[in-house]
């Protein structure tokens with residue numbers, strides 16, 4: 001049986017990428033640090049992926065097992081040497097931490113076989129696989145790096161499926177939205193995986209996805225949180241003012257995307273509407289706190305809020321509503337989110353302009369910073 005080693009047996013790992021590989025006839029070895037999940041994967045060897053619909057249709061995901069990256073290094077290295085794909089859905093910030101183990105796995109593999117291995121990071125981050133490759137290469141000597149050529153391939157990808165926090169402590173089953181899209185950038189002819197779309201150039205796909213789905217989702221989360229921190233995304237969208245604000249924000253990212261990639265304006269408008277309809281799925285019961293998680297990452301220069309504002313400004317387009325979204329992210333003070341705590345401490349200590357400089361790479365005197373501060377002061381009242 002063909003093998004995939006997938007780092008991160010969480011929501012996207014089990015509910016999306018692992019499920020597609022299993023359905024394509026692969027055995028999926030999940031690598032994680034969550035002991036309970038690993039034990040259950042090895043004990044039950046299967047789980048259900050349930051759709052967030054009226055009917056709650058479900059699919060059984062079989063041929064799965066788990067390994068612990070904290071204490072099963074030798075087993076993971078062996079599994080990497082036998083795999084066709086090596087994938088991750090672990091969070092962009094964790095990639096540097098798993099790179100040393102992946103490097104050991106690749107070094108061992110290329111000594112044992114010339115079979116091709118395809119590495120794909122499935123994270124909400126532009127060029128996540130390039131970043132992972134960079135981290136891995138830092139742990140390899142020149143000779144091993146050279147021996148990866150024509151044997152180990154790194155492909156960037158975009159992943160889109162809403163998988164909320166699961167309300168089923170102790171179960172491997174995952175509730176997911178029916179929609180999914182997994183786009184992988186390559187010119188190679190690679191082994192088929194059901195549900196994987198291959199493209200030669202990822203930029204239009206990942207930017208369209210990140211600056212529509214993720215910009216929209218994060219904006220609803222932050223605006224909803226400001227209204228009531230206990231809301232879910234669909235409840236936030238019961239407020240017409242939030243719907244209108246999000247449409248304006250996506251109008252700004254849309255204008256940039258249409259100009260940058262020559263998208264058809266009507267088609268893009270339909271894409272926006274389809275996405276807002278996905279956000280309204282009440283079965284997902286998706287909290288604004290989950291969707292707003294990790295605000296420091298989301299306020300990063302290349303992420304869903306700041307990059308489209310910077311690009312819109314460069315293109316001579318409006319960015320005022322994106323500035324409002326950035327301001328709402330700066331007000332995310334959820335006390336159970338480590339990055340939110342850090343963000344609020346930074347704002348208290350240094351003030352908003354210094355934080356925007358340090359976290360978002362925005363000059364303290366830039367027009368975008370000024371606009372964000374105006375919104376921030378208004379919204380804080």
Ligand SMILES: NC(=O)C1=CN([C@@H]2O[C@H](COP(=O)(O)OP(=O)(O)OC[C@H]3O[C@@H](n4cnc5c(N)ncnc54)[C@H](O)[C@@H]3O)[C@@H](O)[C@H]2O)C=CC1
Nearest residue numbers: 008009010011012032033089090091092123124161162163
């Ligand atoms: N949940 C969603 O709707 C979507 C998430 N994504 C992206 O997918 C990635 C994963 O997100 P989720 O699955 O939601 O997160 P998650 O928190 O459910 O899963 C992450 C998993 O990684 C594991 N992990 C953490 N550190 C580890 C380490 N050092 N070694 C091995 N395993 C480790 C955790 O134990 C957890 O099981 C993120 O980059 C996210 O942005 C992308 C599209 C949709």
Ligand SMILES: O=P(O)(O)OC[C@H]1O[C@](O)(CO)[C@@H](O)[C@@H]1O
Nearest residue numbers: 124159160161162163213217291
């Ligand atoms: O860790 P992040 O970037 O919030 O990733 C999860 C996000 O990705 C999305 O699935 C969109 O693809 C949203 O559900 C969710 O907000």
